[in-house]
Amino acid sequence: MDWKLKRRSTHSSSLSQSCNVDRLSSLPDELLCRILSMLPTKDVVATVVLSNRMRKAFSWITTLDFDDSSISYCLRCHHLVERFPLYESFVDNVLTKVSQAEQPLTRFRLRVGGDKNTHFHPARHAYCKHACFPVMRPARLNTWLSYPLLHCALKELDISFHVGNPNEFKLPSEIFASQSLEILKLDCWLEIGDGAEIPLICLPNLKLLHLHSFNFTEDDFVTRLVSNCSSLEELTLTFCTWMKGDRVTIYSRSLRRLTLYINKDEDEKNSDLVLIDTPNLQYLQYMDNLAHHYSVTHTNTLVKACIDFRFLLRFGGFKRSFRCQLSLIRALSDVQHLSLLRYSAESYYFAGELKDKLPVFRNLRSLELGAFDMPRWHVALLLILHCSPSLETLVFPEGLYDNVHAMEKVEDVVEAEGWRTTQTMPSCFLSHLKRIVFNRCFGFDRELNMIKFLLSKALVLEELVVCLSKKPSYRRDPPQIDAPNLDQFETTLLNLPTASHLCSITVQR
Numbered sequence: 001m002d003w004k005l006k007r008r009s010t011h012s013s014s015l016s017q018s019c020n021v022d023r024l025s026s027l028p029d030e031l032l033c034r035i036l037s038m039l040p041t042k043d044v045v046a047t048v049v050l051s052n053r054m055r056k057a058f059s060w061i062t063t064l065d066f067d068d069s070s071i072s073y074c075l076r077c078h079h080l081v082e083r084f085p086l087y088e089s090f091v092d093n094v095l096t097k098v099s100q101a102e103q104p105l106t107r108f109r110l111r112v113g114g115d116k117n118t119h120f121h122p123a124r125h126a127y128c129k130h131a132c133f134p135v136m137r138p139a140r141l142n143t144w145l146s147y148p149l150l151h152c153a154l155k156e157l158d159i160s161f162h163v164g165n166p167n168e169f170k171l172p173s174e175i176f177a178s179q180s181l182e183i184l185k186l187d188c189w190l191e192i193g194d195g196a197e198i199p200l201i202c203l204p205n206l207k208l209l210h211l212h213s214f215n216f217t218e219d220d221f222v223t224r225l226v227s228n229c230s231s232l233e234e235l236t237l238t239f240c241t242w243m244k245g246d247r248v249t250i251y252s253r254s255l256r257r258l259t260l261y262i263n264k265d266e267d268e269k270n271s272d273l274v275l276i277d278t279p280n281l282q283y284l285q286y287m288d289n290l291a292h293h294y295s296v297t298h299t300n301t302l303v304k305a306c307i308d309f310r311f312l313l314r315f316g317g318f319k320r321s322f323r324c325q326l327s328l329i330r331a332l333s334d335v336q337h338l339s340l341l342r343y344s345a346e347s348y349y350f351a352g353e354l355k356d357k358l359p360v361f362r363n364l365r366s367l368e369l370g371a372f373d374m375p376r377w378h379v380a381l382l383l384i385l386h387c388s389p390s391l392e393t394l395v396f397p398e399g400l401y402d403n404v405h406a407m408e409k410v411e412d413v414v415e416a417e418g419w420r421t422t423q424t425m426p427s428c429f430l431s432h433l434k435r436i437v438f439n440r441c442f443g444f445d446r447e448l449n450m451i452k453f454l455l456s457k458a459l460v461l462e463e464l465v466v467c468l469s470k471k472p473s474y475r476r477d478p479p480q481i482d483a484p485n486l487d488q489f490e491t492t493l494l495n496l497p498t499a500s501h502l503c504s505i506t507v508q509r
Contacts, residue, residue, distance in 0.1 A: 029060065037063040037107070041094055059101035064148075065109040066091050084134045092140070095147055106155045108148035112136070113162030133164040141169060149174045160187040160212075176201045176225070187212035191243070193221030201228040210236040213263075219245030226252050239263040246272040248291075255281055262288040270313055274328075286328075290321055290343070296331035305332050306339035308370070309347070318350035326357065333359040340384070341370035341398070348380035355383065364388045371398040371440075378453070385426035392434050399440030399469070400447050425457055434462045440469040443484030452496060461500040466493055467508045 279298035312321035
């Protein structure tokens with residue numbers, strides 16, 4: 001036998017032997033326990049069959065992670081939930097075995113019914129009804145939810161259950177009276193807030209609180225909840241509804257990050273008042289219909305804010321809507337990074353006599369502006385830029401226009417003339433603006449006019465990035481305009497003159 005072949009064979013044999021060695025079981029107890037605690041519970045159960053020591057290690061784990069994401073609940077509205085009984089039996093058996101070990105539990109995660117995207121039908125642009133979700137016996141789910149609350153060492157609780165009979169369930173009130181919890185995430189599609197239902201709220205060590213898809217039956221439940229979390233640093237309320245009032249109040253001296261997504265449709269009543277008093281807040285993300293009144297105080301520590309007004313006031317017109325918007329925007333004047341999406345940017349066009357009352361963002365370094373849906377919107381853009389004297393980065397994450405109908409040629413000539421006759425330039429053009437990014441650019445003349453204007457005025461611009469897109473959106477029937485030639489548009493972009501000799505132009509597809 002050739003010596004090279006013999007050597008290779010010997011090496012392969014030793015490699016095969018090394019692969020068969022159970023290295024996991026030889027690890028120290030503390031390290032092995034930590035590794036198992038990082039795995040989903042189904043993988044831990046599959047691992048314990050490797051050796052006697054691994055079976056013993058199962059009683060050491062301090063975290064449980066049950067996730068039913070591998071189950072197909074529905075496919076084009078066919079209810080494929082036949083595997084769910086197996087999942088129920090699995091959870092029951094694991095909880096029984098772990099409870100016998102009497103090991104302190106520090107983290108508990110439970111997923112039932114998948115998440116919101118699991119039940120979305122792209123063809124229908126809609127979500128499944130409750131019939132597509134698994135049906136559970138309340139006693140069984142209540143046992144699952146109550147089990148982690150028996151452990152005084154519990155630090156993280158993450159529960160998400162979407163079932164076909166949600167009205168039969170209530171959250172255990174003990175969830176809101178845990179002395180040890182530091183992280184609490186709940187996504188349950190339930191009504192919550194009745195004082196008799198949750199008599200005591202006391203979460204002194206809670207640092208992170210996420211609530212998703214809840215209907216609050218008390219107007220002041222969130223206020224009461226937050227005020228009883230003295231260590232809370234991050235609060236996220238997404239797609240929640242205030243059922244008995246239109247007043248949202250958040251008061252916390254410890255809060256650092258706040259995300260509010262209030263669930264309302266266009267035809268629903270706007271909130272009456274949004275009151276935020278968080279003297280140590282550093283991050284704010286707010287999405288809602290525009291409220292009638294805002295009271296946002298103590299924001300000098302704010303670093304980043306994202307404002308997304310999905311709809312303006314139902315009655316009162318654009319000017320009154322902008323006046324209401326100003327009460328929030330003024331409170332953000334010290335921010336360093338700002339995103340104004342949808343109507344929060346577009347409504348600047350209607351500032352009118354309120355121009356002199358616009359806040360100046362003297363510390364603003366990065367600005368994101370949502371897509372516009374109107375002609376001659378250079379008026380709104382220049383107003384915003386005039387208020388941002390130190391701006392360094394300007395980004396259009398949604399593109400320049402909300403849909404192709406905004407690019408019809410009704411106002412093209414007027415808008416192009418408006419760009420050329422603009423007299424006073426924003427001061428950021430002269431010494432600060434260095435980077436501009438356009439996403440979802442379709443190649444229309446209105447977009448080109450905008451880019452030409454910025455390139456001709458930004459004297460210290462270092463980089464322009466344009467991302468071309470072939471798939472515009474339509475809010476009604478497709479407009480009677482020809483689709484642009486993207487190759488020709490790219491060539492035109494790359495040959496545009498620039499006021500800054502340092503500027504590079506990058507086109508992406």
